[in-house]
Amino acid sequence: MAVYTHVSAEEMAALLLRYDAGTLTSAKGIAEGVENSNFLIDTSGGQDGERFILTLYEKRVDAGDLPFFFALLDHLAANGVPVPRAIRDRDNKQLQQVAGRPGCLIEFLPGVSVSHPNPAQAHAAGQALGQMHAALTDFKLDRPNTMGPEGWHELAAKCSGDLDAIAPGLSVRVTAELEWLDGAWPRDLPRAVVHADLFPDNVLMRGDDVGGLIDFYFACTEVRAWDIAVTHAAWSFDNDGTGYRPEIGDAIIAGYDAAFGLSDAERAAFPALARGACLRFLLTRAWDWLNTPAGALVTRKDPLAFLRRLDHYARL
Structure with a gap:
């Protein structure tokens, strides 16, 4: 918003x-x-x-x-x-x-978005995501993912050499990650409509319970397990992308398992899905960082916070 x-x-x-x-x-x-x-x-x-x-x-x-x-x-x-x-x-x-x-x-839905979720809140968010996926099994409409693997190449090209103005060497790193993901992206997993942007600020908490899921404007048809990877990457780190919190990441997966569940193939593909999630937000944040109009009432977000997350998942 x-x-x-x-x-x-x-x-x-x-x-x-x-x-x-x-x-x-x-x-x-x-x-x-x-x-x-x-x-x-x-x-x-x-x-x-x-x-x-x-x-x-x-x-x-x-x-x-x-x-x-x-x-x-x-x-x-x-x-x-x-x-x-x-x-x-x-x-x-x-x-x-x-x-x-x-x-x-x-x-208007009551509730607050937490900046430092606890494990109970993370479990509730994972469970709410699983409940959402269960509710969408009979949803018939589709929407292409314009922020999916094909779109990453386009956005990286638009940012071009300006990426190095954000951090030296970022352009080379993005190119290498795109090449890796082109070969590793799991295209044979189940697809469905996903939220694709379930950050803590898009979940309204009432204590340790979820009061609402909001901001569905990136919702699209994609590899369904990518949604849990996006959520995991968004919730499990400090805001600057450091300080991975395993108790939060584990709680998100456990909550999702309780409501919907991941297959063995989806679990095996999780590192690639999470790296794709990090690259997607690195690139969109970079574009916004470089192109937010002067005077807009908007809080710019640091692209490098997702480069640091990507480094974590690349070590898995």
């Missing part, structure tokens, strides 16, 4: 007129994340007021993909997975136009 496009109070108030949500009482931009513009909206609706998230979709999210995301969230919610659905207005529309951008009003 972030804010690239600013929305006036008048525009927000006009949007709310399309819903049975009350009138605008407060609004605040949300700086976390890098993909879309997001605002926390409070209204006079209900007995004690209501709270929503207003999301405007920026350049990286194709408006043509939004029906897929909305259908995915509706399907998960209908199957008991705690996710925030896009709210339908009085005309049954989920997608709106706000400040010249496609956008929607989204359910």
Whole structure:
């Protein structure tokens, strides 16, 4: 989440007129994340007021993909997975136009994103991911993974020699990793729709329990076990990519096993899947680091934090 496009109070108030949500009482931009513009909206609706998230979709999210995301969230919610659905207005529309951008009003889920998860929270997150995968076994829609192995080559080429401005020798290292993954990537494992971005800030915790899974805008059809590798890499290290915490990594796998489980082939492929996860986030963070517009209300994230994680998985 972030804010690239600013929305006036008048525009927000006009949007709310399309819903049975009350009138605008407060609004605040949300700086976390890098993909879309997001605002926390409070209204006079209900007995004690209501709270929503207003999301405007920026350049990286194709408006043509939004029906897929909305259908995915509706399907998960209908199957008991705690996710925030896009709210339908009085005309049954989920997608709106706000400040010249496609956008929607989204359910607010209570909970906090933890920066230093404990093993119980990691176990709960792994279990929630497994429950999500179980709920999606009968989901019929597909979406290509634009941030998958083919996309890594394209993104690395776009970053080109600028990678060395982030760290000397980074371009050579990325090229070597791409070559290794081209040969090692497990293309014969089961595929399914995955979240693909289940970082701690995309899991809302209520104590040691999961209150919600959010931010599905990278969801796609991919090797299903890649999702657990992404989650493992995102949760099991200090923020700077050092200090691997085995008790967290083990708890994520144990929670996932309790709800869905990994096959022997998926376990054998885990190091390659985790290295692919690290390269994917190294490259997207590098691109954002090099191209975030001046003045954007957004927190840039260090690409080298995932180079350090990649070094860990390369030693497995």
